[in-house]
Amino acid sequence: MAVNSTALLLANVTYITVEILIGLCAIVGNMLVIWVVKLNPSLQTTTFYFIVSLALADIAVGVLVMPLAIVISLGITIHFYNCLFMTCLLLIFTHASIMSLLAIAVDRYLRVKLTVRSGIPETPGHGLSLQLKVDHCRPVMGFFVLLFLTVFSDAMVMDEKVKESSVLATASATCSYSAHYKDHPKYWCRVYFRDYCTVIAVTPNSTDRVALRDTGSQLIVTVSCLTKEDAGWYWCGIWRAFARDDMDSTELVVTDHRGGLARDFWSGK
DSSP states (O other): OHHHHHHHHHHHHHHHHHHHHHHHHHHHHHHHHHHHHHHOGGGOSHHHHHHHHHHHHHHHIIIIIHHHHHHHHTTOOOOHHHHHHHHHHHHHHHHHHHHHHHHHHHHHHHHHHSOGGGOOOOSOSHHHHHHHHHHHHHHHHHHHHHHHHHHTOOOOEESOSEEEEETTOOEEEEEEOOGGGTTSOEEEEEOSSGGGOEEEEETTOOOSSEEEEEOSSEEEEEEOSOOGGGOEEEEEEEOOSSSOOEEEEEEEEEEOOHHHHHHHHHHTO
């Protein structure tokens, strides 16, 4: 357990350090890009306006996305809608940066492919302004769509985020889900990061210590004969064929009170 904790701490420190370095490079580098375009009138063309737009989006990524990504990686418990807002902000500025790259690619394609006879205006007037507005409105619209889908989606929801039990006792977890998924296989797995989850049991089967009961709207998991090694992060999930699995997690804390009980017994308490 100590080795795993040390490795996890080292991985978190490395991740946070890399995020900070990338954020600082994004801020400083893109500020230099904007400064160069501002000082050189010859660079103030349609293409470089799109590059400035990309630089602004990347600065926002460095200022907001990187710190929020670090906060999310720490696993701090906050209100659901605060967490949702933070997660959606990550996607807003990331998509703004991607859309700016797409706008630059389209602009270069039109410049190379089309000839002067096509009648495309060369002056960056209202057309450029409209392009930039549309370019930045797309991620904002995507934000509201994502927010709507997330708030009103029927995801797997764990009853408690932290469960405490003791050695040789029994722990139970209840995962609620939409009745739309009642015929989908459900599973119980263990790992800190959901993408590397080790499946322990899958409905309708159980194991010698893990019992799964699917009611059609809830997955009830019962783990018996707990040991200290059972402590850790667990996920209940729904297997979906053409989409990412719906999952939610809980942390199981297992304490050993046997030493205290033995002392109380021999002391006559």
